[in-house]
Amino acid sequence: MKCLVLVWFLWTLLLQIVHAQLANNGTGLICKPFGTCEPCPDDALHEPFCQPFGNRRLMHCVPAPSAATTASEHATATAPVVSPGSTDPETRPTAPWRGETLGWESCGRIVEKERADFYEFFACNLFLAIVSIAVVLARSKRLQAIQARQLAARIGLVRGNPGGWTNG
Numbered sequence: 738m739k740c741l742v743l744v745w746f747l748w749t750l751l752l753q754i755v756h757a758q759l760a761n762n763g764t765g766l767i768c769k770p771f772g773t774c775e776p777c778p779d780d781a782l783h784e785p786f787c788q789p790f791g792n793r794r795l796m797h798c799v800p801a802p803s804a805a806t807t808a809s810e811h812a813t814a815t816a817p818v819v820s821p822g823s824t825d826p827e828t829r830p831t832a833p834w835r836g837e838t839l840g841w842e843s844c845g846r847i848v849e850k851e852r853a854d855f856y857e858f859f860a861c862n863l864f865l866a867i868v869s870i871a872v873v874l875a876r877s878k879r880l881q882a883i884q885a886r887q888l889a890a891r892i893g894l895v896r897g898n899p900g901g902w903t904n905g
Contacts, residue, residue, distance in 0.1 A: 766798035766838060774844040786841040798838040 774794050777787035786793050 765801050767801045768796040768798040768840065768842070770842065771795045771797045774847050776847065776850070784841075786843045788843055790844075790846050792844050792847055793841045794844045796840040796842050798840055800836050 772795050774792045777784070777791050777793050781787055781793075782791055
């Protein structure tokens with residue numbers, strides 16, 4: 738029982754440390770992922786957000802509220818700007834939030850791309866296996882024919898007419 742409590746305590750401590758590190762990224766911004774991972778363009782592959790797999794994801798970052806700013810100031814600083822004249826909140830277009838910064842984060846492998854690469858790899862291997870088996874079968878058939886001719890020559894059988902073997 739003590740071991741279970743200790744494991745639970747260490748697990749919650751680890752989660753709090755990880756959460757604190759994620760929340761405080763040293764930039765004063767709170768970032769949220771937007772969209773899915775996409776391959777980096779060729780001119781951006783050297784950037785840190787494209788490492789290690791060459792994929793990136795768009796991030797929307799807003800300034801983190803500090804102790805000096807009140808909640809109402811933060812709410813007005815990050816409230817969306819809407820176009821005037823539009824009355825329906827469902828249909829009116831929204832502009833980017835004030836103070837919002839766009840950025841990129843590195844992300845893992847793209848599942849669809851990895852799956853396609855796997856099937857391509859599998860298809861190439863299957864093609865090579867079929868070609869290899871066909872070559873082995875043709876070679877063994879040819880070798881068997883050569884050995885049959887050698888045996889026939891040793892025992893004195895010659896092929897006189899196209900229909901069968903005769904003694905020579």
